[in-house]
Amino acid sequence: MEAEEVAAKPPKGRFCTICNQRRAALKRPKTLEQICRECFYAVFEEEIHGVIVDNQLFKPGERVAIGASGGKDSTVLAYVLSELNRRHNYGLDLFLLSVDEGITGYRDDSLETVKRNEIQYGLPLKVVSYKDLYGWTMDEIVKLIGLKNNCTFCGVFRRQALDRGATLLKVDKLVTGHNADDIAETVLLNILRGDIARLSRCTSITTGEDGPIPRCKPFKYTYEKEIVMYAYFKRLDYFSTECIYSPNAYRGFAREFIKDLERIRPRAILDIIKSGEDFRISTSTKMPEQGNCERCGYISSQFSVPSSDFLLLSMVLFA
Numbered sequence: 001m002e003a004e005e006v007a008a009k010p011p012k013g014r015f016c017t018i019c020n021q022r023r024a025a026l027k028r029p030k031t032l033e034q035i036c037r038e039c040f041y042a043v044f045e046e047e048i049h050g051v052i053v054d055n056q057l058f059k060p061g062e063r064v065a066i067g068a069s070g071g072k073d074s075t076v077l078a079y080v081l082s083e084l085n086r087r088h089n090y091g092l093d094l095f096l097l098s099v100d101e102g103i104t105g106y107r108d109d110s111l112e113t114v115k116r117n118e119i120q121y122g123l124p125l126k127v128v129s130y131k132d133l134y135g136w137t138m139d140e141i142v143k144l145i146g147l148k149n150n151c152t153f154c155g156v157f158r159r160q161a162l163d164r165g166a167t168l169l170k171v172d173k174l175v176t177g178h179n180a181d182d183i184a185e186t187v188l189l190n191i192l193r194g195d196i197a198r199l200s201r202c203t204s205i206t207t208g209e210d211g212p213i214p215r216c217k218p219f220k221y222t223y224e225k226e227i228v229m230y231a232y233f234k235r236l237d238y239f240s241t242e243c244i245y246s247p248n249a250y251r252g253f254a255r256e257f258i259k260d261l262e263r264i265r266p267r268a269i270l271d272i273i274k275s276g277e278d279f280r281i282s283t284s285t286k287m288p289e290q291g292n293c294e295r296c297g298y299i300s301s302q303f304s305v306p307s308s309d310f311l312l313l314s315m316v317l318f319a
């Protein structure tokens with residue numbers, strides 16, 4: 001999504017509907033209000049603060065890692081969280097944590113962005129790589145087995161890599177830049193697949209509380225268009241290229257469908273999240289149990305946890 005595309009201008013001469021003092025500079029995607037930039041920054045940031053407070057995402061003194069991919073969502077998350085931490089005295093120790101999947105022409109470039117963010121925001125950065133953790137890069141795997149189910153595997157490996165990096169950083173929590181559009185998309189995909197176990201988990205703002213490191217999504221109610229707009233107006237330094245192995249056609253269709261709904265009714269994104277939250281599963285329904293990998297004990301519902309040759313073997317078997 002290009003920044004210019006979402007920065008639709010209201011008619012000239014209108015006053016901001018929030019402050020009524022400055023000229024409106026944009027139409028807010030979530031509410032369609034015509035507001036000035038200053039009021040947009042304020043409502044955008046304070047809504048996220050409200051979500052953090054209402055859901056008690058953090059406690060003073062906690063060490064928190066921000067999953068930093070260099071993309072728009074995690075870059076805006078790093079910027080806004082450092083601002084709110086200062087402004088509202090959260091008392092958090094913030095870190096950037098990046099996973100290098102070993103994808104030439106994509107992750108190497110986005111990691112350069114994260115390295116610049118480390119300096120720009122004064123947040124210490126830790127990078128963990130698939131090569132070091134599992135013995136293989138994604139480039140090597142794709143070269144060997146081709147383009148099959150890459151996103152699914154890569155997602156499972158990244159999840160574990162983030163946990164391992166968070167353990168090395170000795171953090172209490174990990175936050176990611178998953179936004180409202182991502183969550184609505186996941187609700188829809190879980191309905192389409194009839195995956196009620198995931199449907200019941202995917203709207204939680206905090207997950208993994210029974211595991212080693214809980215994960216939070218402070219952008220659960222933040223619209224992607226507003227994140228892009230915020231990054232654009234604030235001139236944040238982020239990387240905007242899609243992963244070269246990424247096309248996940250089914251997710252892509254769900255994304256397009258949600259964008260179409262949003263065009264007709266911007267609230268549709270929040271409505272889908274709310275529907276996902278309100279699903280109740282009958283207590284008599286048998287749910288799949290999350291187990292632990294027999295090899296290393298890491299939490300796992302489908303795969304054994306990857307390591308070097310074992311990783312490759314699972315890729316080939318499941319491809």
Ligand SMILES: Nc1ncnc2c1ncn2[C@@H]1O[C@H](COP(=O)(O)OP(=O)(O)OP(=O)(O)O)[C@@H](O)[C@H]1O
Binds near residue numbers: 066073100158177
């Ligand atoms: N390589 C990575 N290293 C660290 N964190 C990551 C990485 N990839 C994804 N994440 C985390 O997971 C979140 C969702 O990832 P997703 O792949 O959906 O990226 P995205 O929607 O393009 O987000 P972003 O714009 O931040 O890249 C990111 O916002 C980030 O917090």
